[in-house]
Amino acid sequence: MISQVMPSRINTTRRLRQWDIESIDRQPRVKKIFTRVRGTRFPVKLLRYWFMQQLIVAESARLGRPLRICEIGVDRGQMIQFAQDAGFSGVARWDAIDVKPDPELAELGYDNIIEANVEDAKFHLANSYDVVIALHLLEHLRQPEALVGKVAEALEPGGILIGGYPVTPEIFAPFWEKRLRANAAPFRHVSAFSPTRTVAMATSNGLTVDFLSGAFFMRHTGNPLENYSLWLRLNLALGSAFPAVGGELYWSMRKAERRILLDAKQLNSARPIKPVKSRPSPVMVAP
Numbered sequence: 001m002i003s004q005v006m007p008s009r010i011n012t013t014r015r016l017r018q019w020d021i022e023s024i025d026r027q028p029r030v031k032k033i034f035t036r037v038r039g040t041r042f043p044v045k046l047l048r049y050w051f052m053q054q055l056i057v058a059e060s061a062r063l064g065r066p067l068r069i070c071e072i073g074v075d076r077g078q079m080i081q082f083a084q085d086a087g088f089s090g091v092a093r094w095d096a097i098d099v100k101p102d103p104e105l106a107e108l109g110y111d112n113i114i115e116a117n118v119e120d121a122k123f124h125l126a127n128s129y130d131v132v133i134a135l136h137l138l139e140h141l142r143q144p145e146a147l148v149g150k151v152a153e154a155l156e157p158g159g160i161l162i163g164g165y166p167v168t169p170e171i172f173a174p175f176w177e178k179r180l181r182a183n184a185a186p187f188r189h190v191s192a193f194s195p196t197r198t199v200a201m202a203t204s205n206g207l208t209v210d211f212l213s214g215a216f217f218m219r220h221t222g223n224p225l226e227n228y229s230l231w232l233r234l235n236l237a238l239g240s241a242f243p244a245v246g247g248e249l250y251w252s253m254r255k256a257e258r259r260i261l262l263d264a265k266q267l268n269s270a271r272p273i274k275p276v277k278s279r280p281s282p283v284m285v286a287p
Contacts, residue, residue, distance in 0.1 A: 214239030214246015
């Protein structure tokens with residue numbers, strides 16, 4: 001049984017300090033999509049793609065090879081464009097899954113573009129992946145745990161599911177979810193998440209949360225402060241220290257590595273070890 005343990009905030013803060021934040025300043029295509037962020041260098045809104053990018057880069061470095069990636073819910077392809085413009089090229093395969101794929105996605109470098117409804121009971125991932133991205137997707141699903149379970153089955157041993165969504169303190173999450181569902185319109189939010197629910201969702205599907213951080217304390221898109229990397233660093237520091245109130249929550253859920261175990265039949269058929277006979281030591285008799 002996997003215990004429900006929150007990742008160390010100290011380790012999270014250390015990783016955030018080491019990650020390259022300048023890549024957010026090198027995003028002309030993604031900034032063009034979001035009109036209000038065009039005039040700022042370090043818009044907080046782009047942190048969602050930055051978190052995914054850094055987790056992907058770290059996984060590529062860990063494995064020492066290009067990654068097989070699947071992105072579920074791709075919108076206009078902001079994630080792959082962010083990765084490309086950040087200079088990441090360690091991709092062996094990048095598949096896209098969306099309920100209604102935009103025709104322009106075909107020009108962005110995806111290997112496969114699959115039209116599918118992930119809430120359909122028959123939905124499954126046909127291939128295995130090192131990384132699956134579910135960025136700002138699960139809050140749109142009424143049964144997000146079910147999709148996490150299907151993704152877990154398709155992950156390679158040691159693979160990760162990464163994503164993020166708006167965060168709510170645990171004490172308020174059930175009330176907020178009821179309110180969301182009572183007023184839900186198509187494609188709007190219907191599920192509420194806290195750090196506690198995030199860890200429980202991973203654990204119930206055989207995964208372990210190995211990274212979890214809030215993103216910001218204050219976001220006002222277009223604010224002149226968003227021209228300064230220090231402002232972004234301050235938001236990241238506060239978000240990692242208080243993830244339950246950090247605006248949005250970003251995380252990585254890891255599948256266990258494959259373990260080689262011998263079953264009972266293999267153990268019984270194993271060659272027995274012959275005992276070594278020891279010779280009696282000579283007995284010295286006193287005269």
